[in-house]
Amino acid sequence: MNNISSIPKHTSEISAATHVFRLYIAGEAPNSILALHNLKALCLELYRDDYRIDVVDVLLSPEKAWAEGVIVTPMVLRVSPEPVVKIIGNLNNTDQVLGALGLVIKDHD
Amino acid sequence: MSNTQQIELNKIQTGIRGLDDITNGGLPKGRGTLLAGGPGCGKTVIALQILVHGAKHGEPGIFVTFEEDSSRIITNATTFGWNLSELESQKLFFLDAKPRPDIVCAGQFDLSSLLASLKVKADQMMAKRIVFDSIDVLLSLLDDPLAERRELFRLNDWLISSGLTGIITCKNNDSCQSRLDYQDFMQYMVDCMIFLRHDVDNRLAHRTMRIIKYRGSSFNSREAALLLGDTGAEVIAFTLSLPQLSASTERISSGIDRLDSMLGSGYYRGSAVVLSGAPGTAKTTLCGCFLLAACERGERSLFIGFDEPAQEIVRNLRSVGIDLGPYVDSGLLHIQSLRSSVSGTEEHMGMVRKLIETYQPRCLVIDPLSAIVNSHSNDEALRRMPEQLLALTKSTGITMICTSLLASNNDALNEDTNIHISTVADTWIHISYAMLAGERNRSLTIVKSRGTEHSNQVRELILNSSGVSLADVYQAGGEVLMGTARWQKETAEKATEDLLLASVVHKRRAIELAQAEVNARVEVLQVELAVKEAELKLLLATEDTRVKLSNLSRDELWSKRSGDDLKPSSENWHIDKEC
Numbered sequence: 102m103n104n105i106s107s108i109p110k111h112t113s114e115i116s117a118a119t120h121v122f123r124l125y126i127a128g129e130a131p132n133s134i135l136a137l138h139n140l141k142a143l144c145l146e147l148y149r150d151d152y153r154i155d156v157v158d159v160l161l162s163p164e165k166a167w168a169e170g171v172i173v174t175p176m177v178l179r180v181s182p183e184p185v186v187k188i189i190g191n192l193n194n195t196d197q198v199l200g201a202l203g204l205v206i207k208d209h210d
Numbered sequence: 211m212s213n214t215q216q217i218e219l220n221k222i223q224t225g226i227r228g229l230d231d232i233t234n235g236g237l238p239k240g241r242g243t244l245l246a247g248g249p250g251c252g253k254t255v256i257a258l259q260i261l262v263h264g265a266k267h268g269e270p271g272i273f274v275t276f277e278e279d280s281s282r283i284i285t286n287a288t289t290f291g292w293n294l295s296e297l298e299s300q301k302l303f304f305l306d307a308k309p310r311p312d313i314v315c316a317g318q319f320d321l322s323s324l325l326a327s328l329k330v331k332a333d334q335m336m337a338k339r340i341v342f343d344s345i346d347v348l349l350s351l352l353d354d355p356l357a358e359r360r361e362l363f364r365l366n367d368w369l370i371s372s373g374l375t376g377i378i379t380c381k382n383n384d385s386c387q388s389r390l391d392y393q394d395f396m397q398y399m400v401d402c403m404i405f406l407r408h409d410v411d412n413r414l415a416h417r418t419m420r421i422i423k424y425r426g427s428s429f430n431s432r433e434a435a436l437l438l439g440d441t442g443a444e445v446i447a448f449t450l451s452l453p454q455l456s457a458s459t460e461r462i463s464s465g466i467d468r469l470d471s472m473l474g475s476g477y478y479r480g481s482a483v484v485l486s487g488a489p490g491t492a493k494t495t496l497c498g499c500f501l502l503a504a505c506e507r508g509e510r511s512l513f514i515g516f517d518e519p520a521q522e523i524v525r526n527l528r529s530v531g532i533d534l535g536p537y538v539d540s541g542l543l544h545i546q547s548l549r550s551s552v553s554g555t556e557e558h559m560g561m562v563r564k565l566i567e568t569y570q571p572r573c574l575v576i577d578p579l580s581a582i583v584n585s586h587s588n589d590e591a592l593r594r595m596p597e598q599l600l601a602l603t604k605s606t607g608i609t610m611i612c613t614s615l616l617a618s619n620n621d622a623l624n625e626d627t628n629i630h631i632s633t634v635a636d637t638w639i640h641i642s643y644a645m646l647a648g649e650r651n652r653s654l655t656i657v658k659s660r661g662t663e664h665s666n667q668v669r670e671l672i673l674n675s676s677g678v679s680l681a682d683v684y685q686a687g688g689e690v691l692m693g694t695a696r697w698q699k700e701t702a703e704k705a706t707e708d709l710l711l712a713s714v715v716h717k718r719r720a721i722e723l724a725q726a727e728v729n730a731r732v733e734v735l736q737v738e739l740a741v742k743e744a745e746l747k748l749l750l751a752t753e754d755t756r757v758k759l760s761n762l763s764r765d766e767l768w769s770k771r772s773g774d775d776l777k778p779s780s781e782n783w784h785i786d787k788e789c
């Protein structure tokens with residue numbers, strides 16, 4: 102739990118990004134780390150620099166996470182643009198992620 | 211011995227009556243218990259009740275709900291009288307973990323964060339118990355048998371490492387064809403598994419509970435009835451041992467003097483009495499006599515009737531001179547009327563137990579016992595129910611009278627009665643009808659009465675507005691006479707008796723007269739005798755005088771003659787005279 106510092110809190114320099122994601126993780130759980138990598142890779146490919154990922158470690162304040170509806174990790178919230186999209190899992194299934202984000206799958210090729 | 215104590219120490223009390231009995235002390239402490247069952251079985255209620263019981267007794271708990279909103283669970287709990295809001299802040303914590311419908315699952319996830327967070331919360335509030343309500347909802351999101359098993363393992367490991375006692379509920383629908391893989395797996399994993407069922411039998415719904423496994427502990431594997439009552443869940447477990455109690459030698463009145471003397475001097479305190487008989491044989495009236503006598507002694511009493519309102523029972527008993535009204539008003543007697551058809555045997559037993567606990571009577575009447583065991587009951591319940599009832603009354607020292615309806619009039623000595631009560635009843639009184647000379651009369655016999663020297667005589671039971679009494683029955687020409695036939699016989703016998711008495715009086719008088727006559731005659735004779743005696747006396751006196759006079763005159767004559775000096779000797783004189 103203390104080694105959380107190894108994971109950057111903000112992976113983008115642009116503070117006023119168009120695409121903002123909040124990733125809830127559980128310390129250094131394998132699925133959480135995998136989810137962060139998958140999300141980063143996807144954002145880089147889809148949005149170049151125009152994105153921001155806020156990483157929240159639910160172990161630091163469990164009740165706050167519960168209040169936000171986070172029960173299992175990893176979980177990704179697309180805060181903007183609207184509508185809010187919630188995805189759970191390590192994001193290995195890219196097709197489902199794209200589908201959830203409302204992006205056509207064939208664009209990915 | 212120390213081994214069993216060790217096991218006792220490792221259990222937590224559930225606070226659900228009966229469940230602690232069948233598990234021999236509660237659920238495994240620091241382990242997982244699986245509560246499986248179909249919809250409407252009471253999984254959530256049981257889990258919550260165990261948690262609430264802990265929270266009230268120094269073991270705070272966490273309720274993780276994957277299915278229902280916590281607010282709804284709290285609202286539902288108030289119907290059982292559990293005030294969760296006062297526990298909620300420190301001792302009880304609800305976590306809404308219901309998956310949102312808008313969530314998309316993309317790849318694997320795990321419970322590690324949830325469990326780690328729960329551990330933080332548990333440490334914070336020093337929780338000892340935790341409930342995961344409907345784990346299957348969460349597992350279905352994983353959609354992968356391997357992942358499901360992995361997460362269950364994680365959950366079980368977490369429970370053991372955290373030291374929390376976990377209750378995991380899970381749907382288990384037998385009717386569902388596709389039996390889910392993780393359910394089998396979960397059964398092997400947990401230390402204790404309880405299976406709940408909700409059946410409809412003869413249009414009557416009933417819930418049952420069965421412990422399938424309990425590692426490291428003995429348990430009662432019999433299927434037990436589960437009741438969801440006003441105060442929560444309750445398990446009606448058929449305990450297998452009778453309570454060990456000292457038998458009372460105190461006798462209490464049956465309310466009918468003559469019946470008391472037939473029984474040797476009443477019922478034993480704490481005994482069970484069965485009154486059997488066809489409909490209308492005044493079984494309820496005899497119960498009324500018993501209750502009236504109990505109330506007059508100032509003993510708290512309880513009358514559990516079926517399908518007849520309390521007021522009607524009081525009114526009907528008043529018609530035969532048994533007025534229970536004042537005692538009902540003063541609260542000494544409580545009359546409770548139950549519906550016989552709406553619930554099964556176990557439910558009825560639960561109600562009876564609750565009533566006994568509430569009113570704590572010394573004398574109890576159940577009228578009729580047959581209503582407890584209704585047509586919905588299975589053989590097992592039928593066989594067990596009287597035992598359970600007896601265990602209940604004997605352990606509390608209650609004297610119980612129950613009536614038993616026998617379909618046929620001549621069933622009395624048939625051991626295979628509807629309910630197997632005869633073997634457990636201490637005193638069995640049978641009332642039957644005797645049809646004779648166009649009349650129906652009630653006859654009462656004591657079939658058995660343990661430990662008392664009881665009468666073997668048949669008595670006629672007579673009811674009228676002044677009360678209940680027992681009369682001798684007459685035998686004439688090999689038949690038992692009752693009713694007006696008995697009255698006729700009684701009258702005839704009295705006439706004969708009167709006649710006999712009259713003739714004796716007459717004879718005595720005649721003899722007395724003869725006696726008097728004899729006495730009178732004796733008196734006459736005595737008088738006659740006295741007269742004769744007097745006559746004799748007179749005669750002798752006269753004679754004496756005559757002799758004296760004659761002697762004197764002779765001497766005088768002699769001297770006048772002046773002849774011979776020699777006087778004739780008086781002896782010679784006398785001899786002459788006599789000659």
